[in-house]
Amino acid sequence: xxxxxxxxxxxxxxxxxxxxxxxxxxxxxxxxxxxxxxxxxxxxxxxxxxxxxxxxxxxxxxxxxxxxxxxxxxxxxxxxxxxxxxxxxxxxxxxxxxxxxxxxxxxxxxxxxxxxxxxxxxxxxxxxxxxxxxxxxxxxxxxxxxxxxxxxxxxxxxxxxxxxxxxxxxxxxxxxxxxxxxxxxxxxxxxxxxxxxxxxxxxxxxxxxxxxxxxxxxxxxxxxxxxxxxxxxxxxxxxxxxxxxxxxxxxxxxxxxxxxxxxxxxxxxxxxxxxxxxxxxxxxxxxxxxxxxxxxxxxxxxxxxxxxxxxxxxxxxxxxxxxxxxxxxxxxxxxxxxxxxxxxxxxxxxxxxxxxxxxxxxxxxxxxxxxxxxxxxxxxxxxxxxxxxxxxxxxxxxxxxxxxxxxxxxxxxxxxxxxxxxxxxxxxx
Ligand SMILES: Cc1cc2nc3c(=O)[nH]c(=O)nc-3n(C[C@H](O)[C@H](O)[C@H](O)COP(=O)(O)OP(=O)(O)OC[C@H]3O[C@@H](n4cnc5c(N)ncnc54)[C@H](O)[C@@H]3O)c2cc1C
Numbered sequence: 024x025x026x027x028x029x030x031x032x033x034x035x036x037x038x039x040x041x042x043x044x045x046x047x048x049x050x051x052x053x054x055x056x057x058x059x060x061x062x063x064x065x066x067x068x069x070x071x072x073x074x075x076x077x078x079x080x081x082x083x084x085x086x087x088x089x090x091x092x093x094x095x096x097x098x099x100x101x102x103x104x105x106x107x108x109x110x111x112x113x114x115x116x117x118x119x120x121x122x123x124x125x126x127x128x129x130x131x132x133x134x135x136x137x138x139x140x141x142x143x144x145x146x147x148x149x150x151x152x153x154x155x156x157x158x159x160x161x162x163x164x165x166x167x168x169x170x171x172x173x174x175x176x177x178x179x180x181x182x183x184x185x186x187x188x189x190x191x192x193x194x195x196x197x198x199x200x201x202x203x204x205x206x207x208x209x210x211x212x213x214x215x216x217x218x219x220x221x222x223x224x225x226x227x228x229x230x231x232x233x234x235x236x237x238x239x240x241x242x243x244x245x246x247x248x249x250x251x252x253x254x255x256x257x258x259x260x261x262x263x264x265x266x267x268x269x270x271x272x273x274x275x276x277x278x279x280x281x282x283x284x285x286x287x288x289x290x291x292x293x294x295x296x297x298x299x300x301x302x303x304x305x306x307x308x309x310x311x312x313x314x315x316x317x318x319x320x321x322x323x324x325x326x327x328x329x330x331x332x333x334x335x336x337x338x339x340x341x342x343x344x345x346x347x348x349x350x351x352x353x354x355x356x357x358x359x360x361x362x363x364x365x366x367x368x369x370x371x372x373x374x375x376x377x378x379x380x381x382x383x384x385x386x387x388x389x390x391x392x393x394x395x396x397x398x399x400x401x402x403x404x405x406x407x408x409x410x411x412x413x414x415x416x417x418x419x420x421x422x423x424x425x426x427x428x429x430x431x432x433x434x435x436x437x438x439x440x441x442x443x444x445x446x447x448x449x450x451x452x
Contacts, residue, residue, distance in 0.1 A: 059164065059305075059370065059377040061120035061127035066371040075132055079139040082112050087143035089416070095146050095270030096419050102270070103226065105147060106154075110181025114140075115155050119163045123175035129371040130305065133160075134312035134363055141316025142323065145423025146270030148313045149430075153222035153271075154178070156309045158185025161231050161302050162249070165290045170249060174229055186227035188218035188276060189299060195220075196436045198233075199242045199296065203278065205234035211284040212236065214248065217260070217277050222430075224274030225262045227252055232278070233295050245295035249287040256281040267422025301379075303432065308370070308384040310431045311363045314391035317424045318356040321398040324416045325352065325405045339405070348401045355398055359391035382444040389437040392427035399424040 067075070086108050095102055109115050117133045119125025126132070133156065141148030159178050162171060177183035194201045203216025214234050218224070230250045237244025250257065256279040263273045290298040326349070329340040339345050366383040399421025403410035410417040428434045446452040 059379065060129055060374040061118070061125065061163065062122070064127055064129060064371075064374050066368075066374065067128050067132055071128075072131055072135060075128070076135045076139060078112075079114070079136050082108075082114075083139050083143035087140065087147055092144035092147070092270075092416070092419070093414075095144055096423075097269075097413070099264070099269045101146065101150050101223075101226065101272050106181035106184055108181070109151060110179060114151070115181055116159060116175065116179035117155060118160045119175055119179060120171065123171050124179040125163070125175070129374070130308060130367040131364060131371050133309050134315075134367050137309060137312040138316040138319070138360075141313040141423075142319045143316075144270065145313065145317050145320075145420065145426075146268045148316055149268050149271040149423075149426065150223055152310055152313060153187065154185040156306055157187035157222070157302070158227075158229065158231055160305065160309075161187060161247075161289065161298065164302070164305075165247070165298050166249075169286070170289070174249060178229060183228040184223055184226045185229050185231075186221055186223040187231045187302075188221045188224065189233045190220050191217060192219040192275075196433060198299070199245065201233060201235060201245070203232075203234040204238060205236045205246060205248065205283070207236070208282070211282055211287070212246075212248065214250070214256075214278040214281040214283055217275060219275050220263065220430075221274050221276050222271055224276045225259045225272045230276070231289060233299055234278075236293055236295075240293065242296045244293055245299070246292050247289040247295040247298045248283045249289050250278075250281065250283055254281050254283070266425065267419070268426045269422075304379050304381055304384040305370075306431050307388040307437070308363065308366055310427060311359070311388035311391040314388065314395035314424060314427045315356065315360050315363060317395045317420050317427075318352065318359065318391075318398045320416065320420050321395075321402040321424075322349075322352055322356065324420070325349065325402045328409070329405050345405055348405055352398045352401050355394035359387075359394050362390055363387045380444070382441040385432070385437040385440045385444075388427065388431065389434060389441070392424070393434060395424035395427060396421065 091102065113126050114136050116125030117128050117136055118130065121127045137148055137152050140151050162174055178185050189198050191201050191203060203214065205212040205214050216234065230252060232248045232250045233245055234248060235244050236246040258277045259274045260277050261275050263275065265273060329345050330338050332339050366387050370377065370379055402417040403421055406415060406417050409415050
């Protein structure tokens, strides 16, 4: 296996070079800057995306071996040296502007990286997505030039770890009912409250935090802030013990009179819900690729096993009950991947006037997340007794997959969101 090119510049050169030198660039008319993609974004070609997938698979084979994935899960701890490695590979800023060290390759590319990382380790994939999508992409989409220049380079190199905090113990699905306050003071705001279930919360240096600046104005009184966790008054109360995604550190974080300068408002004052909701659409789309990776992982563990193990004088895979499960797993993966990548491709290709349909983003993860849990369960069943053993990956895959039916809005909320999107289109709400 050839070594992975060692740095972002090399990856960028390798992956983007054909676009930069392509004669067709001469014929592309001047375009308006996209607000959902970096400046001068050009949708990647199928060849570039294939190249990126191969590079990510090479990275995962080298850096996220079976042993690393098992240790991450069983040790209940993210391998923190992974951040620098992900940064050096260029993966942390895949949707970010090249000016700040990003690759500016869009959402198909982001899905590919998350899929292949999650195939190797669901936990590493989830923490990666919280950093690169929930934090970095929110800054990319909503940050001012000054904010991007200040925060993106460290986040993209992996020197700093990012997170996003909206959920509270009393405000999960009904996130707009959050209680955390941000009171105006000299030169900024003072944040008070607690956020729950925050991915990367125990390790994060920079967190996008939502708080009520006008507590009586409901959804019209929420503002997004960029918070540096080194600020006095910030703490992580506890690291949470979970069923799955155990290597992705999740925390309950506390804000006790945390001062945030006005210059760290992300977007506009009291317009945090717009930042939150738009972020959620893309978050759901990209996170659906985490489920794709876990489905592939389920196939990776099941296919060789059922062909190697013999019972009743023949491979398990010659039994029609097992064949039925393999067919279901494979078809669920292919159907989910087709859904996710068609939505991502449409968003990339419509970059000049972005067309992001809520029902498509929510639909992609609604479908993929449930199918991934089913594939995890089928993997356990196909492996029989060994499927139930922690020395095999099947149980870990099933436990990790279940998260995607809960995080980024639950299955039930995704259905509500899709239903309401149709209600809006038909003018009935
Ligand atoms: C591992 C993990 C990582 C997470 N990471 C983050 C993060 O990084 N940042 C962050 O802000 N949040 C994060 N979350 C929080 C996550 O977004 C919430 O857990 C999720 O939105 C659900 O909220 P809840 O847990 O309060 O469930 P609840 O809202 O209490 O829902 C409980 C059940 O009731 C159902 N339900 C609720 N309302 C309705 C309704 N109106 N109609 C029908 N059914 C309904 C739900 O679907 C669910 O089945 C994470 C959660 C987990 C488990």
